[in-house]
Amino acid sequence: MQTLPRLAALALLAFAVAFPTRAQVAPGTVLDGIAAVVGDEIVLHSEATALAQQASQGQPVTNELWSRALDxxxxxxxxxxxxxxxxxxxxxxxxxxxxxDAQVGQMAAQAGGEEALEAYYRKTMDEIKETFRQDVRKQLLAERLRGTRMRDVSVTPGEVRAWLEQIPPAERPEVPEIVRVAHIVKVPAATPEVKQAARDFASALRDSVLAEQATLADLARRHSDDPGSGSRGGLIEDIELRLLVPEFAAVAGSIALEEVSQVFESPFGYHFLRVSEREAGKVTFQHILISVEMGADAADIARQELMVLRDSVVNHGVPFEAIARRHSQDPLSAARGGYVSDPRTGDRDIRLEALGGQWKATVDTLSVGDVSEPATVRLLDNAGTQAVHIVLLQKKTPPHALSVETDYALLSQYALNDKRREVFDQWVRRLQRDVYVDIRSPRYTAESATES
Structure with missing residues (x-):
């Protein structure tokens, strides 16, 4: 029986389904068989197992979790x-x-590269894509249908308050310092000479590792510009390949274990790495990042331009939002008048600590309504672009207990998510009445083999 996923919603789990991790599969567990029939489609036992394993995050899969995955x-x-x-x-x-293209690319990264994926399927990448084309179309159709139903779901202030009142006051978490900010950004271009200098430095560090003049860990602690791993000797453990930028995932997913990679470029700068473990779409590695610093001359020009713009706001009454729309080089905020929002949720009220140290150093010097002097910053884009900006502090809320008065936007999002889940569940139950559904294997046990 075919053991690969039939629905593109599980396309990212194809590698896990095809190669189940032995440590995750209990003795006697059925790896495949028909778990359910929906219309003229089947749901394989392996699909539910893969989804449950992903949701369990490495913990043993329970019958309850497996049943929820099947549902x-x-x-x-x-x-x-x-x-x-x-x-x-x-x-x-x-x-x-x-x-x-995106889903098959992620499957290749999880499998260890395009060659590994082609070897497993015994097909070319183009043929693999054709295998999943109709499933992807089905996935997009389902997402569009769900979007049209959920689009009109909203919550009232009363529902938001009722949602919070379900939590006893003593159990309500403390909300950290929240700020609302806007900024005007200039992105100084790195010169070819600066980029080459960064690459050359990364290459020199790699040569030192290969010649055993220093360890990668020691050089990472001294020289890596990655704040998340530098102090740990460049170590990043058990991270999913799909969470890495494509340039990084391509190397981390294909290089031989314990081999030191060539120097390669990503949006963050120049890297080299050594992978120690790679299994089931996750990888553990050490790396060194040498970021490309903006040239001093270009940065000075950017600061001078921002000082002129700041003077227009502070001393001549020109609206900050108007200048941001005309002059800011941050595509995420310029069109909104410089307003900064959480790139994941779209919220304007953002935890100050989540913005990072450079933002915090600037915002801590401001009172509400102040505009900062020019300062360097990493933008909130996927590449962490280095830039210079001036910041308008529009609102600051100190740490406090969760409440409707101070956290309405946050609470309304929580309440809306819960309401959407409830509305969606009820809606799908109604839809299900018009579709033939036969659950053949309701439990994650060996006995379900006889039911298939």
Missing amino acids: ELVRQRVLVIHAERDTTIIIGEEMVQQQL
Whole structure:
């Protein structure tokens, strides 16, 4: 029986399904078989197992967790069936191809590179993509259908207050310092000479490691510009390849274990690395990052330009938002008048500590309404772009107990998420009445083999 996932919602789990980790699979567990039939589609036991293993985060899979995974897969099939019936939902080929490229690319990273993925499937990358094309289309149809239903779900102030009142006052967490900020950004271009100097320095450090003149860990502690790993000797443990930027994942996912890589470039700068463990889409490695510093001349020019813009705001009354729209080089905030929001949630109120040390050093010098002097910063984009900015502090809320008065936006998001889950569950249950569903294997045990 085919053991690979049939639905693109599980495409990222294809490698885990095909190669189950022995430590995660209990003796006597059924690795495949028909767990459920939904319409004319089947849900494989291996699909539910893979999804449950992912959700368990390395802990043993329980019957309850496996059953929830199976329920989720059944719901996905139900959504697909109804989405295919809805003639108003149209998914273009360009969108399918874009999603297909992204998912197969992540599968390749988890498998250890494109060659490893091709070897497993015994197909070329183009043929692998064709294998998943219809599944990707189904996934996008289901997501579009769900989006149209959830779009109109909202919460009232009363519902937000009721959500908080479910939590006893003594158990409500303390909210750390929250700020609302805007900024105007200039991004000085790194000169070719500066980029070459960074690459040369990284190459020299690599040569020292290869010649055994110093250890990678020692050099990382002294020279790496990665604040998250430098103090730990460049060590990053058990991280999913899909969470790394593509340039980094390509090297970490394909290099031989214990081999020191060539120097390569990512949006963060120049790296080299050594992988010690790689299994089930996760990798442990040491690396050194040498970031590309903006040239001193370009940075000085950026600071001078920002001082002129700051003077227009502080001394001549020009609205900060208007200048940000015209002059800021941060694409995430410029169109909104410089308003900074959490890139994951879109919230304007952001934990100060989450912004990082450079932001904190600047904001700590300001009172509400102040505009800072020019300061260096890493932008909140995926590349951590180095820039110079001036900051307007619009609001500051000190650490406090969670309350509707001070944290309405945060609470409304929590309440909305819960309400959406409830509405979605009820909606899918109604949809399911019009679809044939037969649960064949309800438990994560060997006995389910006889039920298949």
